Amino acid sequence: GAGVSQSPSNKVTEKGKDVELRCDPISGHTALYWYRQSLGQGLEFLIYFQGNSAPDKSGLPSDRFSAERTGGSVSTLTIQRTQQEDSAVYLCASRPDLNSPLHFGNGTRLTVT
Amino acid sequence: QKEVEQNSGPLSVPEGAIASLNCTYSDRVSQSFFWYRQYSGKSPELIMSIYSNGDKEDGRFTAQLNKASQYVSLLIRDSQPSDSATYLCAVKARSNDYKLSFGAGTTVTVRA
Numbered sequence: 001g002a003g004v005s006q007s008p009s010n011k012v013t014e015k016g017k018d019v020e021l022r023c024d025p026i027s028g029h030t031a032l033y034w035y036r037q038s039l040g041q042g043l044e045f046l047i048y049f050q051g052n053s054a055p056d057k058s059g060l061p062s063d064r065f066s067a068e069r070t071g072g073s074v075s076t077l078t079i080q081r082t083q084q085e086d087s088a089v090y091l092c093a094s095r096p097d098l099n100s101p102l103h104f105g106n107g108t109r110l111t112v113t
Numbered sequence: 114q115k116e117v118e119q120n121s122g123p124l125s126v127p128e129g130a131i132a133s134l135n136c137t138y139s140d141r142v143s144q145s146f147f148w149y150r151q152y153s154g155k156s157p158e159l160i161m162s163i164y165s166n167g168d169k170e171d172g173r174f175t176a177q178l179n180k181a182s183q184y185v186s187l188l189i190r191d192s193q194p195s196d197s198a199t200y201l202c203a204v205k206a207r208s209n210d211y212k213l214s215f216g217a218g219t220t221v222t223v224r225a
Contacts, residue, residue: 004156031211040121043157043201043215050211091156098211101147104156 002026004105006092012111013082021077021108023092031095033102034067034077038088046090049075082112116140117204119216127224132189134219136202139183145205146178146185151218152198161187192223 005024013019025032034046045059049069060066064082069075079086089109093102119136126132134148145164149157163169163176163185175188185204189196202216 035215040217042115042117042119042217043203043213045212045214048211056211101159101162102157102213104158106154106156 004092004094004103006090006105006108008108009106010109010111012113015084015112016081018078018080019082019110021079021090021092021110023075023077023094023105025073025075025092025094026096026103027073029094029096029103030072031097032069032075033093034075035091035093036088037091037107043091046077079110082110084112086110087112115216116214117202117216119200119202119219121217122220123222124219125222125224126192128192128194130192132192132196132221132223134187134189134200134202134221136185136187136216137183138185138202138204138214140204140206140214141180141183143180143183143204143206146176147203147205147213148174148176148187149201149203149215150198151201157201189221192221194223194225197221197223 007022030051032049035043047067048056064080067077089107091107093104117138148161150160151157161176163178169176173190177186199218199220201218203213
């Protein structure tokens with residue numbers, strides 16, 4: 001079946017611009033995660049959505065970052081006033097329950113110039 | 114101290130040899146441990162999970178867990194060029210915890 005889909009696959013933006021990254025999880029997966037992967041770094045947890053519960057936003061690095069998940073499905077990660085240190089691969093993952101493995105999308109590579 | 118630590122590598126091994134990857138974690142109550150493989154430009158994929166002390170074997174892969182030493186390892190036997198990738202160690206603290214903490218990954222290169 002279809003996996004986790006992310007778009008765009010690559011995004012180059014100028015410092016100070018806003019960007020939106022999209023994640024379409026696997027159908028039926030109620031849990032959705034955003035991670036950030038910088039060069040030489042592990043996956044950094046950003047935010048977690050579970051069904052209709054309030055999301056865990058504890059990993060968002062600053063108030064320039066926000067995310068929403070509409071209808072329990074598609075999620076959008078928004079970065080306002082991008083900075084060069086925001087350059088990274090942003091990975092989305094989903095799973096049907098806590099005992100199942102994470103299924104990752106191919107990520108969005110963000111470059112801030 | 115990072116929650117999950119791995120040697121970044123690169124780890125270079127000849128084809129047919131054993132590749133040994135190590136991972137340590139800081140939270141003593143951690144219960145679930147995972148190894149993900151990530152090919153360059155691709156997303157991570159789960160290859161092994163381990164929950165109890167000892168060894169767990171799956172094909173050419175063996176995961177080893179030692180909770181007393183807070184140490185988990187991955188052995189790749191009969192390494193193949195297709196095993197060349199970055200291997201990420203991930204740890205979940207508690208059974209009902211939804212967060213996975215990841216290490217920075219070890220890059221493995223298998224020389225033909």
